Amino acid sequence: MEMFLMMFISFYMFMLGNMIYSSKRKHLLVVLLSLEFMVLSLFFFLMIYLINIDYEFYFLMIFLVFSVCEGALGLSILISMIRTNSNDYFQSFNLLM
DSSP states (O other): OHHHHHHHHHHHHHHHHHHHHHHOOSBHHHHHHHHHHHHHHHHHHHHHHHHHTTOOSHHHHHHHHHHHHHHHHHHHHHHHHHHHHSSOBSTTOOTTO
16 A cells, blocks of 8 residues: 555656646756756656565666766756857757857
């Protein structure tokens, strides 16, 4: 019962992050924060699942490495976008330039 509750909480966190991602898509910073929130909820779910089946946690380390790389790439895109456009609105970002 306890595992089911924790899995439900992680699923709820993922859906909340998904809702924020789809509703607040004008600013790049909010999009990146909601993506990181979804990654944390997936990490929480994987941790609960691996504890439940008595598996090793090496996969979690690989998952964390990839999520850190994703976060660093998102921050570098945000910084370059702010330097060129002086804001983080998607509407002012012209892809044809």
